[in-house]
Amino acid sequence: MLGRHVYQEIYDALQELEIGILVNVAAVHYDHPQYFVLIPLLRLLQILDENVSAATVMTYQLLPQMLERQRGAVINVCSQISCLPPTPLLSAYTASMVYLRSLSECLQLESRRRGVIVQTLLPGFVASSTCRPTFFTPSPTTYVRHALATLGVASITCGYWPHSIQSWLTSCLPQWLWVWVVSLLFRRHRLQSITLAKEQGVQAWRCFYSFLVKTTKHSWTSV
Numbered sequence: 001m002l003g004r005h006v007y008q009e010i011y012d013a014l015q016e017l018e019i020g021i022l023v024n025v026a027a028v029h030y031d032h033p034q035y036f037v038l039i040p041l042l043r044l045l046q047i048l049d050e051n052v053s054a055a056t057v058m059t060y061q062l063l064p065q066m067l068e069r070q071r072g073a074v075i076n077v078c079s080q081i082s083c084l085p086p087t088p089l090l091s092a093y094t095a096s097m098v099y100l101r102s103l104s105e106c107l108q109l110e111s112r113r114r115g116v117i118v119q120t121l122l123p124g125f126v127a128s129s130t131c132r133p134t135f136f137t138p139s140p141t142t143y144v145r146h147a148l149a150t151l152g153v154a155s156i157t158c159g160y161w162p163h164s165i166q167s168w169l170t171s172c173l174p175q176w177l178w179v180w181v182v183s184l185l186f187r188r189h190r191l192q193s194i195t196l197a198k199e200q201g202v203q204a205w206r207c208f209y210s211f212l213v214k215t216t217k218h219s220w221t222s223v
């Protein structure tokens with residue numbers, strides 16, 4: 001977990017450097033959709049530390065030197081989810097993204113006349129190493145290429161035009177329909193993930209137990 005002393009150390013180290021671009025991209029997600037009261041406290045604090053505090057403090061520390069030089073850019077990677085109607089079972093993550101989007105938009109208004117760009121990126125799904133990229137779920141490389149092309153052009157953007165289409169389509173849905181569909185999907189996803197984790201836990205215990213039995217037998221026969 002990030003401690004306050006870390007920020008002072010980072011601040012001291014950065015004062016010597018001329019930083020032109022800050023990208024606030026680090027974020028903590030949920031392992032699976034979860035009810036707010038069931039999120040482990042440590043994970044909740046991580047979400048606040050990394051998604052909210054770290055982005056805020058890093059911007060606070062680096063923006064002054066950019067404003068002084070009258071050039072530079074801060075790119076805040078938020079999420080499309082921050083523009084959607086309330087998303088149950090992702091409460092703390094969604095709230096952290098709404099915070100970052102709001103901060104980013106305000107800072108853009110404060111800084112634009114002083115030559116510094118503060119861009120808000122609102123990506124949809126981006127493929128991870130475990131899933132194949134598709135048209136609507138680009139690889140990180142494709143997403144970054146598209147997103148960088150928008151720097152200096154759009155201050156708030158999905159960064160990838162198929163995501164903008166998704167965003168527009170979702171915004172056309174009535175809020176009740178969105179909440180109903182998302183609740184249904186996320187509740188199902190939550191139960192599946194919990195069942196899978198339990199099965200994997202049982203499997204791991206079985207492996208561990210048979211390993212223990214084999215090792216004990218082996219030690220007895222060697223004796």
Ligand SMILES: NC(=O)c1ccc[n+]([C@@H]2O[C@H](COP(=O)([O-])OP(=O)(O)OC[C@H]3O[C@@H](n4cnc5c(N)ncnc54)[C@H](OP(=O)(O)O)[C@@H]3O)[C@@H](O)[C@H]2O)c1
Nearest residue numbers: 024025026027028050077078079080122123124125126127
């Ligand atoms: N992936 C998506 O589909 C998606 C969709 C919408 C929005 N986003 C947003 O895009 C951003 C990146 O998401 P992602 O899916 O790429 O997440 P990710 O794969 O988990 O990557 C997060 C990055 O943050 C770094 N990080 C996390 N905790 C850190 C810490 N305590 N100190 C230093 N670095 C830390 C990680 O470093 P390591 O590599 O060293 O772990 C990693 O480079 C997030 O802001 C997320 O909200 C992602």
